[in-house]
Amino acid sequence: MATLLCPHCGAPNRVGANFCNRCGANLRTPDGDVGRVADASATAGAQSPSAAGEQPWLDPGFLGEDDAPFEEEDPDVGGEMTPPRPASRLVSGVQGLLEPLRIAALPEEHGTSFSSPIPAESLLNATQMRQVRQWMAEETLVGVEVQPAVTQAPRLWLPWIFLLMGMGVLFPLLLRPSPLPGEPIRWEGVESGFQAIEALPSGALVQVLWAYDPATAGEMEMLAAPVLRHLQRRQTVLDIISLLPNGPATARRLFASLAEARSSDLSGIPVQPTIDVRFLPGGVVALPSLGSVRSRLAVVLAAQPEDVQHWLEQVAPLNRAPVVAVTAAGADPPLRPYLQSGQLVGLVSGFDGAYHYVRLLDETPSAFEPSRMRLQFAVQQYGALTIVLIVALGNLALLLRGGREHG
Amino acid sequence: MRRPASVRTNRLFVVSLLTALIFVGITRVDDAPEAISLREIGFEWAILLAGVALLLGVVNVVWLHIRRILLGQRDWMLSLALLAVLTAVIGAGLLSPAGIVNPLLDWIFDALIAPGQAALYALLVFFMAAAAFQHLRVGRRGGAWMLLGFLLVLLVQTPFDGAALGVGETMDRLADVTRWFLDAPVMAALRGALLGGGLALLVTGIRLLLRRI
Structure with missing residues (x-):
């Protein structure tokens, strides 16, 4: 039987085989010269003593002893390390299996011949090198070809977005342009909240839950300041509680700024001499303890809707005091049903709520507050416009590519 | 078969739970x-x-x-x-x-604390802008609805921008539409989620209690 010697490992293969049975090398090359074809009768006795013939590793007793390169390694290189015994096959007797590869690595040693690898060109001739290059260039993956994901979505480049957003915020801060025209919408709940405070008698006890910290103070102080000023004008007694560790300090800071920038309308009104802000550890669990305080009104200053909901669930049913919520704009939608159901008597939210509450107060503002409020409005307007611009850019980029996104 | 220690732990758990339940009930008696x-x-x-x-x-x-x-x-x-x-x-x-x-x-x-917290919170605007650029797109599935809702709420919440964008005249009507959206579909979904979550919690608690006993 005529055989073809593998140009890579020298193993005999059947003439016409596409791949080497031993190492899997491609045998379909045009220069698979006929000189390597030998008569099996001449070579079988020397190369294939086992019954398996051209695939000796299919023999169950095969242990890999014919792996000449491994056996021929210089024993001095590894020092006292003995090469591992070749692994026996787990499965045998099946046609087409390749001989198991044995991987042995020697520790890297400085100053030995391993520090400089032997160039492949010195071991292989030009034909063999060409063959190796061809193998290296071929696709190794067979079967279903995986196509790279092609998306029509414009790539997001964060620095540009951040830069645009930063310019949108910094522009009104640095250049102080005139505010854009328009009037904030007066939402339901602002006037009823104002009326609830306005109806308080002098000396009435009002519970205040301080549920925001410096993170949201930029928006919340704009809301809390006119409401607290209104409570002071009504000469109420404030019982301020916070469940946040930073809450008392935030409250003290706002009261200090209110005392510094007292409007002329408040100058003749005596205010509570000391504002004691209590911190209650324990979170929501501690809230029902406030239910025994018989107050005339409760004001919840909260950046999140959950704080108002907790008060309505844990405290309001116990002392039955009406509740006014003063919240950030983001907390407004979840709280609106409570206003409609009557559990909240007032809901003042966002800078539009603050704007209309200040107008309802009808007081002479300090010199500092209008400019600060105007600046804050301007920054918010231009910031929101910048976000609209960014969204428009994203859609424009998608439109120009004519694509449709998935997901 | 349960071990005795496990049974004791479960009974202790149930007793603690019932005590807490009774205490919460007492807090509601005026x-x-x-x-x-x-x-x-x-x-x-x-x-x-x-x-x-x-x-x-x-x-x-x-x-x-x-x-x-x-x-x-x-x-x-x-x-x-x-x-x-x-x-x-x-x-x-x-x-x-x-x-x-x-x-x-x-x-x-x-x-230290106040400016640090405020600065960290303020950084959110940049990531919100990046998220808006990436996700509020007409080409995405449902993206048109999200974009419409976003613009509606933004314009109503910041009416100055509505005036700047030339829709100041119709702001009251936009506010009515937004109010209807918030009151009807959005609130229906929100209440459904809240009620469903509450009922699921109740049922899970009862099942847990009965099994423990």
Whole structure:
């Protein structure tokens, strides 16, 4: 039987085989010269003593002893390390299996011949090198070809977005342009909240839950300041509680700024001499303890809707005091049903709520507050416009590519 | 088959649960003075317990960072800074006659904590802008609806932008539409989710209770 010697490992293969049975090398090359074809009768006795013939590793007793390169390694290189015994096959007797590869690595040693690898060109001739290059260039993956994901979505480049957003915020801060025209919408709940405070008698006890910290103070102080000023004008007694560790300090800071920038309308009104802000550890669990305080009104200053909901669930049913919520704009939608159901008597939210509450107060503002409020409005307007611009850019980029996104 | 220890633990769990349930029920009784006094005592205990837990947390943090420093673990300098600030704040609060309103604590709050928290929170706007660029697109599935809702709420919440974008005249009608959206479909979905979550919690609790018994 005529055989073809593998140009890579020298193993005999059947003439016409596409791949080497031993190492899997491609045998379909045009220069698979006929000189390597030998008569099996001449070579079988020397190369294939086992019954398996051209695939000796299919023999169950095969242990890999014919792996000449491994056996021929210089024993001095590894020092006292003995090469591992070749692994026996787990499965045998099946046609087409390749001989198991044995991987042995020697520790890297400085100053030995391993520090400089032997160039492949010195071991292989030009034909063999060409063959190796061809193998290296071929696709190794067979079967279903995986196509790279092609998306029509414009790539997001964060620095540009951040830069645009930063310019949108910094522009009104640095250049102080005139505010854009328009009037904030007066939402339901602002006037009823104002009326609830306005109806308080002098000396009435009002519970205040301080549920925001410096993170949201930029928006919340704009809301809390006119409401607290209104409570002071009504000469109420404030019982301020916070469940946040930073809450008392935030409250003290706002009261200090209110005392510094007292409007002329408040100058003749005596205010509570000391504002004691209590911190209650324990979170929501501690809230029902406030239910025994018989107050005339409760004001919840909260950046999140959950704080108002907790008060309505844990405290309001116990002392039955009406509740006014003063919240950030983001907390407004979840709280609106409570206003409609009557559990909240007032809901003042966002800078539009603050704007209309200040107008309802009808007081002479300090010199500092209008400019600060105007600046804050301007920054918010231009910031929101910048976000609209960014969204428009994203859609424009998608439109120009004519694509449709998935997901 | 359950082991006796497991049964004892389960009974203890059920007894604790029922005690807490009875206590919460008592807190809702307004007519009986005994119930009110019991409620006040119970919540005072709860607040004390929370305060002690807070102190234990501080002790745990201190011990953790002392170990990091002693072992020379990565970023041990940050642990040292944390312990130094913690010692300074606690010392100033305990030793100063002004207590927690002494100038050092005020300065730490005004100069470090407040601007730090505000700056971190303000960074959100940049990531919100990036998210809006990436996700509020007409080409995405449902993206047109999201974009419409976003623009509607934004214009109504910031009417100055509506005026700038030339829709100031129709702002009242836009506000009505937004109000309807919030009151009808959005609120229906929100209430459905809240009620469903509450009922699921109740059923899970009852099942757990019955199985434990």
